[in-house]
Amino acid sequence: MVGPTSAPEDVLRVEHIAKRFGPVTALKDVNLHLKKGEVLGLLGDNGAGKSTLIKILCGFQKPDSGQMFLRGEPFAPRSVDDARAAGIETVYQDLALIDELSVYHNLFLRKERVHRPVPLLSNRQMKREARAALDEIGINIPRIDVSVARLSGGQRQAIAVARTVNSDADIILLDEPLAAMGAKEGAQILDLVARLKAEGRVSIIMILHNYVHVFQACDRVSLIQDGAIALDKPTSETSVDELTEIVVNEYRRAREAAHAAPAPQPEQPGPA
Amino acid sequence: MASATQDPASTSPGGPGGPAQPRRALWREAGSRIVALREGSIILITIVVAVYFSANTSTFFSGGNLETILPYFAPIAILAAGEVFVMILGEIDLSIAAMYLFAPIIYYKLNTSLGFPLGLALVGSLIVSTVIGAVNGIFVAVIGINSFVATLGTLFTFEGLSLIISKGTPVATPGGQIPVGTFGKVFGAGTYSELIWALAIVALLQLVLTFTRWGVYTVAVGSNKLGAAEAGVRTNLVMIRNFMLCALTAGLVGIFEAIRSQTVQPNPAGPNEILFFAVAAAVIGGTLLTGGSGTVVGALIGALFLGILKDGLILQGVQANYLLFYTGLAVIIAMAANVYVGRVRRGRTGGG
Numbered sequence A: 001m002v003g004p005t006s007a008p009e010d011v012l013r014v015e016h017i018a019k020r021f022g023p024v025t026a027l028k029d030v031n032l033h034l035k036k037g038e039v040l041g042l043l044g045d046n047g048a049g050k051s052t053l054i055k056i057l058c059g060f061q062k063p064d065s066g067q068m069f070l071r072g073e074p075f076a077p078r079s080v081d082d083a084r085a086a087g088i089e090t091v092y093q094d095l096a097l098i099d100e101l102s103v104y105h106n107l108f109l110r111k112e113r114v115h116r117p118v119p120l121l122s123n124r125q126m127k128r129e130a131r132a133a134l135d136e137i138g139i140n141i142p143r144i145d146v147s148v149a150r151l152s153g154g155q156r157q158a159i160a161v162a163r164t165v166n167s168d169a170d171i172i173l174l175d176e177p178l179a180a181m182g183a184k185e186g187a188q189i190l191d192l193v194a195r196l197k198a199e200g201r202v203s204i205i206m207i208l209h210n211y212v213h214v215f216q217a218c219d220r221v222s223l224i225q226d227g228a229i230a231l232d233k234p235t236s237e238t239s240v241d242e243l244t245e246i247v248v249n250e251y252r253r254a255r256e257a258a259h260a261a262p263a264p265q266p267e268q269p270g271p272a
Numbered sequence B: 001m002a003s004a005t006q007d008p009a010s011t012s013p014g015g016p017g018g019p020a021q022p023r024r025a026l027w028r029e030a031g032s033r034i035v036a037l038r039e040g041s042i043i044l045i046t047i048v049v050a051v052y053f054s055a056n057t058s059t060f061f062s063g064g065n066l067e068t069i070l071p072y073f074a075p076i077a078i079l080a081a082g083e084v085f086v087m088i089l090g091e092i093d094l095s096i097a098a099m100y101l102f103a104p105i106i107y108y109k110l111n112t113s114l115g116f117p118l119g120l121a122l123v124g125s126l127i128v129s130t131v132i133g134a135v136n137g138i139f140v141a142v143i144g145i146n147s148f149v150a151t152l153g154t155l156f157t158f159e160g161l162s163l164i165i166s167k168g169t170p171v172a173t174p175g176g177q178i179p180v181g182t183f184g185k186v187f188g189a190g191t192y193s194e195l196i197w198a199l200a201i202v203a204l205l206q207l208v209l210t211f212t213r214w215g216v217y218t219v220a221v222g223s224n225k226l227g228a229a230e231a232g233v234r235t236n237l238v239m240i241r242n243f244m245l246c247a248l249t250a251g252l253v254g255i256f257e258a259i260r261s262q263t264v265q266p267n268p269a270g271p272n273e274i275l276f277f278a279v280a281a282a283v284i285g286g287t288l289l290t291g292g293s294g295t296v297v298g299a300l301i302g303a304l305f306l307g308i309l310k311d312g313l314i315l316q317g318v319q320a321n322y323l324l325f326y327t328g329l330a331v332i333i334a335m336a337a338n339v340y341v342g343r344v345r346r347g348r349t350g351g352g
Ligand SMILES: Nc1ncnc2c1ncn2[C@@H]1O[C@H](COP(=O)(O)OP(=O)(O)OP(=O)(O)O)[C@@H](O)[C@H]1O
Pocket: A021, A024, A025, A026, A044, A045, A046, A047, A048, A049, A050, A051, A052, A053, A093
């Protein structure tokens, strides 16, 4: 990593973000930054609040407290559109695809191409651009005018990723983009991430569960535990062992606190 | 059976058609392509029913009979067209019966009590309907009340208010009295007035549904509300807008009918019945209440089907009592057919 962590090169920065859902504290005090052109891996157990953080960054949910800064300016998106206009695009964990709409309508959802002056949908233009975008990314979808309900889980995920990449966004948030993918398709998406990184235009936050993927794709890794960032290191300065160790220690500590008795030997939550 | 369970992808236009398919396969492909059209099955059935009645009655295809069918078919088609926009959301608007009743009363009051000219009275009453539609939409989208319950509430409220305002007394519709002027002829009294309105409104709304963002977002909200919101669709706005549209079309039909029949009739019985026929027309036409799918043209054909059925049964001398029975059967068959077609279209055979 070049240079120290100084504010000007942070394209995105969040400070003391907290979010509760009724009795559940999803995020307690999150401090996070994303440098320009960087790929940041976000880790954490199920329910740690990773998706909640993503949804706050992309304007879908509002934090209870804390500040965000986008390119140094205070940033408080009032809507997904707001954040999108500021250059943030998201692949949600649930993909946010519309089963009853065609592949290309999904790709252009909320960014529909329309004729002028009567704003009728330009389906032909959307089909053409959709085909070109999918080809460029290297995603193999035989037909783009069928409804996405007809696609496989991995194909649906690919459409969601393509929707995000096929935009002017310079900050891309990916919530478990490989979850439903086969080894080959997963590698394709990681290649895509690497290509985007090489172009240097976008900065990426990517939630992953598989440590191998983390070390393959990310420059830096942040681990959410107890609603705060428990570890933040360049991937070059940490290892699968260290990450595992932190997670397991946390597990032991929680276990002991709960039972105040000798904890049984925990299983190694290694790479999935 | 075999034709419908085949892979729907192979029935798609533009697909690589194999060389020299056997004739049966071609027929099968054509058949399943029509079935795969959401309106396909109801178009076929409507034609079959029309042919049946024209073969069994001497007067079915006469001009006079056409004029008998129109007053029944056109209002239902317009009501159903608006209702489709709500049903695609996975919601229902029962209050269209109240708008049908209430709008002409407001129209009458604006004209006679406040001295509004006919055109302004019409516009004013439609604005009132649309605002009530917005209230429905806010109840459902923002407050989160089930649409059946919310619109049941506005249904009774505004039917009641109609009775209170009109004191339950029928009055002569302004603009509907003989000799009927141009205004009256355009807005309901002309023989083909409602038909032309029905065709124009259906064409316009189908265009909106298929070729505008409004339509795409309507499908998106009905199919996956959370996902649509995550993608940035303003779901509340989409829902409120569609309830407004639905109320607007209902108010318009109410005024057409008041002008055509020359009387503002403050009796909820007729509107309540037509409400259910409008929903039936939408369902028969291929719009289920499951959300995410529907067609306005289908609703028009569903209304035409109901009109032909009623008319044909009467011409045949069959008791009108059979009408409800056959309508019920048609709704059930359409429902089953659409669930089935929906599965074929999605390429899934399981439930869900
Ligand atoms: N809309 C909501 N309403 C109520 N509780 C919520 C909501 N969204 C998240 N939560 C709660 O907040 C906590 C964090 O959820 P979140 O989805 O952010 O976890 P996650 O780290 O993404 O987990 P996973 O790895 O399983 O995706 C969980 O306890 C969850 O139940």
